[in-house]
Amino acid sequence: MIRLLFAATLLLVAVPTTAQDKLPPAPYAYRQLDDPQQEDSAKALMDTLRCLQCQGQAISDSDAPIAGDMRNQVRLRIAQGESPEAIRAWLVERYGSYVSYKPHIGLQTWPLFVAPAAFVALAALVLRKRFGKGDSA
Amino acid sequence: MIANFGLAALWFAAALAILQMVAAGLSIRRDNPVLAGLVRPAAIVQGLLAAAAFGALIALFWRTDLSVKLVAMNSHSAKPLLYKIAGTWGNHEGSMLLWVTIMGLAGAFVALVERRLTERAMLATLGAQAFVSIGFYAFLLVASNPFERLNPAPPEGLGLNPLLQDPGLAFHPPTLYFGYVGLSIAFSFAVGALITREVSPLFARTMRPWVLGAWIFLTLGITAGSYWAYYELGWGGWWFWDPVENASLMPWLAATALLHSVSVLASRNALRAWTVMLGVVAFSMSMIGTFLVRSGILTSVHAFAVDPTRGTFILVLLAIYIGGALLLFALRAATVTEGQRFTVTSREGALVCNNVMLTATLGIVLIGTLYPLLAEAMGNKVSVGPPYFNPMSAMFVLPMLVVMGVGPLLRWRRDKLVRIGRRLIAPAFFSAGGMIFMLVKGASALPALGMMVAAGLLVASLMPLSGRRLRMVTLPLWGMVLAHFGVAVALFGMAADSAFTKERLIAARIGQTTDVGPWKVELQTIMPVAGPNWTALEGALAATYQGDHTVILRTQSRSFWAPFQQTNESALHTRWNGQLYVVLGDQVEGGRWQLRLWWKPFVTLIWLGGVLIALGGLLALTGRVASDLRRLVAVNMIAYRRKRQGR
Amino acid sequence: MSDTSVPLVKTSGLTLWLPLALFSGFVALVLVGLLRPASREVQSAMIGKPLPAFSLKPAIPDIPGLAHTNFVGGKPRLLNIFASWCVPCAAEAPQLEALRRSGIEIDGVAIRDTQADLRLFFARNGNPYSRIGADNVSAVQFAIGSSGVPESFIVDGRGIIRYQHIGDIRPEQVEIILARLKEAEH
Structure with missing residues (x-):
């Protein structure tokens, strides 16, 4: 047990120090686009893309190097005039819908959008009987 | 020694919980004054023993007793005392012990003070509370013993995640737990009511203060957690729709719905089965949330102790408690009539609307959180995030908030909108103003709609006070007004932040000045500093607001050594109209430093709103308890006089 | 509800x-x-699709760089995404060496790496690569749907991606890789 504990200590110390690359961040990882409008649409897109290595964070909220490289990709493509949705589609083509926090309405995701409507319909159905004239009580 | 004491206390508490449940169960079936007399004392002693066990664990962390595995795994002798103590609940076992402690103490408190319900209903309630406790005691003792020993003891502990070493986070989990577990009381009352078939306004009045209390803690806990994420994670976000956040939001939504339906039941004897249902659902959401977080079944930044065995154990508990309560509901609720009727335009109508909308929102959060799991089971990987949650929840929340502005002005049973029309002119005017302002500023649809509703609501929430003598307004009414006003304030903050935040990311040289919104920020110096268990580089920034006075902000890039980790400590400057948020990043080529700067107009209103909502709850709770006490005194006085006259 | x-x-x-x-x-x-x-793994959705166009500069001067045009020679090749700073990459080095010795052409894409570090890495672990492209902003990694290091892709002789292996190749997995490479010949 104790050896395991120490092994765990070593791991904790070793992983972050060695698994860190020495390259500076990609040009547009921490730098905004000069055109504020382009930067706004890049930011909006980055808020909805999932970092591939961090557990459940958007690439715009993460310090992981791969998130920085993804931000670089997004900003460069926006600067070249690509539309945000085209960039999203490009990434989804490579990583599946996992990479996008914005589920598109499709065969895999329709219950997400039908369920709330179904709930309200059900509530209305049940409540219809409930509302009587105020003085029937 | 202390560890043995703690473990023994835990075993005794579990035994007493069994006694409490069996005695309650038997005396409900057949009157048995001796057994029935055992129930309340058992509940009280059980609660005290659980608290003693928790106290023992705190003492172990305080002294950094490394012979206890939990301490060795999660603490370190070089840690500041505050975080040594907070480390007690910063891990799986300790937080589960906190869970049963609160559950035990809440049960003890009920057993001690609650005398309003019939004795039979009380027995059923305390029996249900013990039944739930037993499962969690078993979970602790069998699958997550906090007092497990290491032999020999290691020379040093592994330390606590630096992100958790923060005063805000030291108190955020206990606050949230008081809320989660406090709802178990509502659950037990609901189950007790189903067993005894006693669902009445009295039941609602008895349950209400307990729900209010838990709800206040939940509100504060969520508010604090959101603020912690905001300043600690270093990217200026305050809500991420992360599974852990959703796990705290779901019980809050259910408890908020319960709070409103309980008042319909208390004043109008309507929505009886529905209120019982919500009582079951609220605590079920607490348990489901805890399960989702602890089992590691969902991917989350907060990933706690990921352990499938524990996951299975909690799932079995869930199936027993929630499944059992829902089964009881299905079998019994048909005999609980729904009570008085009312029209759509009435106070009850508005409250029903509130309940439907809140439950629909709860449904969206639940399905959005679980959907990735469902997709995975069918062989797809799907991510559900803000682009789903934001518009979908707004679809229900915004209309609900409109009703919230109108509802409190309506009379019970039946009313006409025409009657209150005049009092809606001012709110409508403000709404229109808010919308026009946002459209002129070019804000996108969601923030614009949010601002429209918030602006109207700021005025509408105060309208119930109009035409009243303020000195005559009761505390619960003040509480409602304040809480509703708090919702408007928070929504205003959210809309302003998402529409008007200015972001600036630069690589700055020392002495370089940059603009962010109305601020000019100069990077003055970068200096090394040392803390108790970290070293850091500290950047000093001079920020000037519109050429006015200058403030100095100090932001740090910290390196902790046990365990090794780097964190970025943001620095904030708060003005009445917003916050300046700065973060120091890494050094880059040419002696430049990464800086992240944000100007966030009115962002603080989000958490101020949260605090106002909780304060409103506190006012209402104080008012309810005070009037209950007055009634109790009056009843006793009458009984006393009768007794004297009879003599 | x-x-x-x-x-x-x-x-x-x-x-x-x-x-x-x-x-x-x-x-x-x-x-x-x-x-x-x-599984925490993110599968690439590019399997069965042609390798996207790219052209990477050499990661170290004495070994040629890498472009998509290098993959249309008629024989399947192994495309290995790696980095000198990645611990599992060092662990899979002997397996890559074994694959090279059985006649497999292995091309490397070095993620966010420096020449000095790569030389040190090869001095320690050997160099199984015919070509190494430097991917300093993970662009090629994104283009083929890879989400970490190390990952290995089998690309057939017509430049179609046929198989993805996520994580380091363990000794017992060498056979699987060889079998997949054989499959990719048709």
Whole structure:
């Protein structure tokens, strides 16, 4: 047990120090686009893309190097005039819908959008009987 | 020694919980004054023993007793005392012990003070509370013993995640737990009511203060957690729709719905089965949330102790408690009539609307959180995030908030909108103003709609006070007004932040000045500093607001050594109209430093709103308890006089 | 989570059972999730598609760089995404060496790496690569749908991506890789 504990200590110390690359961040990882409008649409897109290595964070909220490289990709493509949705589609083509926090309405995701409507319909159905004239009580 | 004491206390508490449940169960079936007399004392002693066990664990962390595995795994002798103590609940076992402690103490408190319900209903309630406790005691003792020993003891502990070493986070989990577990009381009352078939306004009045209390803690806990994420994670976000956040939001939504339906039941004897249902659902959401977080079944930044065995154990508990309560509901609720009727335009109508909308929102959060799991089971990987949650929840929340502005002005049973029309002119005017302002500023649809509703609501929430003598307004009414006003304030903050935040990311040289919104920020110096268990580089920034006075902000890039980790400590400057948020990043080529700067107009209103909502709850709770006490005194006085006259 | 009995109206028993039914569904779903823990791996969706166009500069001067045009020579090749700073990459080096010795052409894409570090890495672990492209902003990694290091892709002789291996290649997995490479010949 104790050896395991120490092994765990070593791991904790070793992983972050060695698994860190020495390259500076990609040009547009921490730098905004000069055109504020382009930067706004890049930011909006980055808020909805999932970092591939961090557990459940958007690439715009993460310090992981791969998130920085993804931000670089997004900003460069926006600067070249690509539309945000085209960039999203490009990434989804490579990583599946996992990479996008914005589920598109499709065969895999329709219950997400039908369920709330179904709930309200059900509530209305049940409540219809409930509302009587105020003085029937 | 202390560890043995703690473990023994835990075993005794579990035994007493069994006694409490069996005695309650038997005396409900057949009157048995001796057994029935055992129930309340058992509940009280059980609660005290659980608290003693928790106290023992705190003492172990305080002294950094490394012979206890939990301490060795999660603490370190070089840690500041505050975080040594907070480390007690910063891990799986300790937080589960906190869970049963609160559950035990809440049960003890009920057993001690609650005398309003019939004795039979009380027995059923305390029996249900013990039944739930037993499962969690078993979970602790069998699958997550906090007092497990290491032999020999290691020379040093592994330390606590630096992100958790923060005063805000030291108190955020206990606050949230008081809320989660406090709802178990509502659950037990609901189950007790189903067993005894006693669902009445009295039941609602008895349950209400307990729900209010838990709800206040939940509100504060969520508010604090959101603020912690905001300043600690270093990217200026305050809500991420992360599974852990959703796990705290779901019980809050259910408890908020319960709070409103309980008042319909208390004043109008309507929505009886529905209120019982919500009582079951609220605590079920607490348990489901805890399960989702602890089992590691969902991917989350907060990933706690990921352990499938524990996951299975909690799932079995869930199936027993929630499944059992829902089964009881299905079998019994048909005999609980729904009570008085009312029209759509009435106070009850508005409250029903509130309940439907809140439950629909709860449904969206639940399905959005679980959907990735469902997709995975069918062989797809799907991510559900803000682009789903934001518009979908707004679809229900915004209309609900409109009703919230109108509802409190309506009379019970039946009313006409025409009657209150005049009092809606001012709110409508403000709404229109808010919308026009946002459209002129070019804000996108969601923030614009949010601002429209918030602006109207700021005025509408105060309208119930109009035409009243303020000195005559009761505390619960003040509480409602304040809480509703708090919702408007928070929504205003959210809309302003998402529409008007200015972001600036630069690589700055020392002495370089940059603009962010109305601020000019100069990077003055970068200096090394040392803390108790970290070293850091500290950047000093001079920020000037519109050429006015200058403030100095100090932001740090910290390196902790046990365990090794780097964190970025943001620095904030708060003005009445917003916050300046700065973060120091890494050094880059040419002696430049990464800086992240944000100007966030009115962002603080989000958490101020949260605090106002909780304060409103506190006012209402104080008012309810005070009037209950007055009634109790009056009843006793009458009984006393009768007794004297009879003599 | 549905509402229930109504006074004077006959209670529909089914609505009362709805919450329990929904909860049972939840338990079943979660049970599946517990018994079959979700993999944290993100599969590339590029399998079966042609390798995207790219051209990377050499990561170290004495070994040529890498472009998509290098993959249309008629024989399947192994495309290995790696980095000198990645611990599992060092662990899989002997397996890559074994694959090279059995006649497989291995091309490397070095993620966010420096020349000095790569030389040190090869001095320690050997160099199995015919070509190494420097991918300093992970652009090629994104283009082929890779989400970490190390990952290995089998690209057939017409430049079609046929197989993805996520994580380091363990000694017992060398056979699988060889079999997949054989498959990719057709």
